[in-house]
Amino acid sequence: MSKTRWLDALSDGTAGLKTISSCMSVCDLKNDNYYKLIAAEISFDLEIKPRLRVYKGTQVVHDQNLPGIPSAVESLYIDETHPKMPIVAVSVGPSILFYRNMKPYFKYTVPSLIIEPLEMEIWKKLVSDRSDNYQKHIDDLKSINTSELSTLSQQLITLNDDEREFFIRDNMEPKLERLPTIVAMTKIYKSIEEEKSSNCLIIATESSDILIMDVQSFNILHQARVCNFKATPDLLSASGSFQNDFKIVIATREGSLCILRKNWLEGREIVKLENPATAMCLLQIDQTIVVLNTVLAMTFGKLGLEDHVLVLVTNNGSLLIKILKRTAEFSEPLSVESKTTEDSTNMTVAIPKKTKIFIEQTIREKENASAIHNIFQSELWRMRLEAAKTTIDILRTGDSTFSGDYQTPLKLLAQVDGLGPDFLLTVTLENISATKIAGNLSILLHADPEHYKIKRRYADLSPLMPGIPLEMDFQVSVALTPDNLLPSDMTTENSIIRVLIIKENLSKPLIASTVVMPQPELQLLIT
Amino acid sequence: MVFEKLFMKILNKERKPKQISILIIGLNNSGKSTIVNFFKNKDVRKSVSIPTIGFNIEHFENQGVSFTAYDMAGIGRYRNLWEHHFKTCNGIVFVIDSSDRMRLVVVKDELDLLLQHPDLKRRRVPILFFANKMDCIDALSSVKIAAGLNLEKVDNKPWQICSSNALSGEGLQNGVHWLTSQIKECVLTPPDKEVYD
Ligand SMILES: Nc1nc2c(ncn2[C@@H]2O[C@H](COP(=O)(O)OP(=O)(O)O)[C@@H](O)[C@H]2O)c(=O)[nH]1
Ligand SMILES: [Mg+2]
Numbered sequence: 126m127s128k129t130r131w132l133d134a135l136s137d138g139t140a141g142l143k144t145i146s147s148c149m150s151v152c153d154l155k156n157d158n159y160y161k162l163i164a165a166e167i168s169f170d171l172e173i174k175p176r177l178r179v180y181k182g183t184q185v186v187h188d189q190n191l192p193g194i195p196s197a198v199e200s201l202y203i204d205e206t207h208p209k210m211p212i213v214a215v216s217v218g219p220s221i222l223f224y225r226n227m228k229p230y231f232k233y234t235v236p237s238l239i240i241e242p243l244e245m246e247i248w249k250k251l252v253s254d255r256s257d258n259y260q261k262h263i264d265d266l267k268s269i270n271t272s273e274l275s276t277l278s279q280q281l282i283t284l285n286d287d288e289r290e291f292f293i294r295d296n297m298e299p300k301l302e303r304l305p306t307i308v309a310m311t312k313i314y315k316s317i318e319e320e321k322s323s324n325c326l327i328i329a330t331e332s333s334d335i336l337i338m339d340v341q342s343f344n345i346l347h348q349a350r351v352c353n354f355k356a357t358p359d360l361l362s363a364s365g366s367f368q369n370d371f372k373i374v375i376a377t378r379e380g381s382l383c384i385l386r387k388n389w390l391e392g393r394e395i396v397k398l399e400n401p402a403t404a405m406c407l408l409q410i411d412q413t414i415v416v417l418n419t420v421l422a423m424t425f426g427k428l429g430l431e432d433h434v435l436v437l438v439t440n441n442g443s444l445l446i447k448i449l450k451r452t453a454e455f456s457e458p459l460s461v462e463s464k465t466t467e468d469s470t471n472m473t474v475a476i477p478k479k480t481k482i483f484i485e486q487t488i489r490e491k492e493n494a495s496a497i498h499n500i501f502q503s504e505l506w507r508m509r510l511e512a513a514k515t516t517i518d519i520l521r522t523g524d525s526t527f528s529g530d531y532q533t534p535l536k537l538l539a540q541v542d543g544l545g546p547d548f549l550l551t552v553t554l555e556n557i558s559a560t561k562i563a564g565n566l567s568i569l570l571h572a573d574p575e576h577y578k579i580k581r582r583y584a585d586l587s588p589l590m591p592g593i594p595l596e597m598d599f600q601v602s603v604a605l606t607p608d609n610l611l612p613s614d615m616t617t618e619n620s621i622i623r624v625l626i627i628k629e630n631l632s633k634p635l636i637a638s639t640v641v642m643p644q645p646e647l648q649l650l651i652t
Numbered sequence: 653m654v655f656e657k658l659f660m661k662i663l664n665k666e667r668k669p670k671q672i673s674i675l676i677i678g679l680n681n682s683g684k685s686t687i688v689n690f691f692k693n694k695d696v697r698k699s700v701s702i703p704t705i706g707f708n709i710e711h712f713e714n715q716g717v718s719f720t721a722y723d724m725a726g727i728g729r730y731r732n733l734w735e736h737h738f739k740t741c742n743g744i745v746f747v748i749d750s751s752d753r754m755r756l757v758v759v760k761d762e763l764d765l766l767l768q769h770p771d772l773k774r775r776r777v778p779i780l781f782f783a784n785k786m787d788c789i790d791a792l793s794s795v796k797i798a799a800g801l802n803l804e805k806v807d808n809k810p811w812q813i814c815s816s817n818a819l820s821g822e823g824l825q826n827g828v829h830w831l832t833s834q835i836k837e838c839v840l841t842p843p844d845k846e847v848y849d
Contacts, residue, residue, distance in 0.1 A: 132757040132758060132760075132761055133757060134754045134755070134756075134757045134758075158681075182752070182753050182754030182755075183753065183754060184753075184790065428754070429752065429754045429755060430679070430680060430681055430752070430755065431754075431755065431758065446754060448754075448755075448757060448758055450761060451724075451758070451761070451762075452761075452765065
């Protein structure tokens with residue numbers, strides 16, 4: 126196995142591209158199977174207008190102005206008609222510009238937030254009053270939290286005395302709007318979960334709303350809050366389809382990770398990080414890539430005619446394209462395979478005598494070759510389909526029942542037995558590595574002590590041999606009140622126990638999985 | 653067609669006609685099928701094209717010369733499909749899309765794997781590189797491609813690089829002319845020790 130798994134396709138130090146991850150997207154823009162990179166160039170010099178560029182490999186093949194500083198670029202399919210041409214969505218301020226064939230064709234603006242009645246009151250007075258009284262009204266405006274003021278009022282309070290009069294006269298019929306800035310965008314499938322199937326656009330706003338838009342009609346299909354407390358979205362990542370099931374992970378500026386699922390009106394916090402996340406990516410590769418400059422932005426996906434390409438942009442404007450080697454292996458080769466081919470050519474193979482059964486079978490095979498082949502092919506496809514379905518099921522249902530650590534691949538299964546209030550939680554842990562023993566592991570069960578009593582919540586585990594599952598039983602009881610009632614704040618949603626698998630000297634758990642506990646059957650307890 | 657005539661000349665000089673096999677390889681979309689089509693005669697004896705699960709094989713035989721074209725697909729287990737020909741092939745045509753600058757590193761990686769392959773490493777097999785799609789505006793010159801692939805380091809095999817346009821046929825004859833003369837030399841001179849028979 127060679128040391129590096131990446132080929133350096135390009136290190137173009139002269140690209141002069143300044144961008145962020147959310148402003149890059151790869152797609153088959155021309156439907157010629159040659160995937161292109163779309164990136165918004167954001168200059169830190171305010172004099173220079175931001176630009177929207179399309180790169181074929183490393184060459185700019187399209188370049189146009191953007192009306193303002195973009196926050197996200199996403200490519201989407203709007204319907205199932207052929208040829209499959211994606212559209213490009215670019216969010217600028219409170220609006221999204223939609224491009225077809227790189228020509229703008231629609232502008233969507235998010236709806237205004239509620240305007241304070243007090244602010245409306247003040248404006249009514251402003252437009253009717255004499256200019257000597259302006260100061261008083263403006264002071265009143267300033268008493269409202271700036272972020273809750275309309276754009277118009279925000280502008281007004283920054284003006285000096287002589288400018289105010291003109292400004293108010295220009296706005297005698299004030300249009301008070303509070304348009305939240307769009308901070309991030311991503312996409313999910315509409316119903317069919319296949320590459321190039323139609324998408325829904327997911328929009329996160331500064332006001333902590335998540336909007337799911339049908340990009341064909343530009344209707345908002347669903348709206349939800351990021352979380353039940355103040356959390357400003359920063360990064361988005363999503364999977365699934367709007368019709369079946371989907372999952373949106375939102376990293377917030379305050380440092381929490383929230384998850385939002387289908388039909389939820391509010392996201393839930395799943396992790397609280399000490400520092401806000403700077404990038405979110407679904408890549409799990411054990412390799413460190415050394416880049417000489419700070420990486421500003423990255424994206425991974427199809428590019429050109431290659432399936433696995435990592436695109437990096439560094440702070441000096443270089444564009445780095447790294448192609449995953451076609452021969453890259455992500456598991457250790459077995460040591461028994463070290464025989465060279467020269468050896469094998471000298472080996473004689475013991476060929477058994479041809480039996481009658483063998484000859485008959487050969488004749489059958491000769492006669493029915495095409496039928497046998499067809500059956501084999503269709504079975505093969507069926508098996509592949511099954512494998513794909515199972516994979517998707519696992520990806521959908523398991524929060525993280527697989528260890529993401531390449532060194533210690535683990536699989537966790539949990540089962541809850543009993544009617545309650547006493548339950549038996551059986552955790553099965555399996556080492557899915559082909560060769561390596563997984564040692565120095567411990568298990569920790571975590572639950573709200575007001576809700577559950579866990580007899581043994583921590584255990585050191587014996588080393589796990591590959592392929593031999595380890596089964597552990599834990600006694601869990603609901604912490605009933607003295608009069609045998611459920612804890613008052615216990616709901617179906619917070620009836621959960623977290624199972625963490627921890628490795629010595631690793632600060633991050635290998636697996637953090639949530640077990641949803643059934644509601645205890647209290648009637649049985651009373652009778 | 654020049655290709656066949658040349659081969660006929662070689663074959664006629666030999667008493668027992670020997671099967672000559674030529675392997676045409678390159679990344680997908682480089683122009684192999686187009687090149688193969690250009691050389692196919694109307695009365696091609698056998699012509700199979702199997703575009704199946706993720707890879708393409710094209711095979712045809714003409715006047716005792718068998719041509720097999722493979723897409724160098726990435727997936728590991730298909731690799732031995734073309735590597736399997738390394739032991740016996742008499743010549744290799746390596747097709748490169750000169751307009752796909754981004755994938756030149758992938759071409760280089762594949763070429764290095766090919767040159768290091770145990771079945772080919774010590775064999776003196778002529779390699780013809782087609783710097784195809786020379787008509788594209790952003791095409792790299794054959795000199796640049798040769799430099800990019802480090803071809804001057806290849807010293808135990810005769811090689812040649814020709815710019816080509818498989819759509820018009822430009823450059824194809826020249827390249828094949830070179831290849832046939834090389835094969836002729838290899839076939840007519842007694843095989844060196846390393847050649848498997
Ligand atoms: N402009 C141009 N296009 C070519 C040339 N050779 C092949 N093509 C085109 O490139 C594409 C891929 O060619 P194909 O022969 O199928 O490539 P293969 O995957 O290597 O078999 C097709 O659309 C061809 O028409 C060439 O020399 N110039
Ligand atoms: Mg082909």
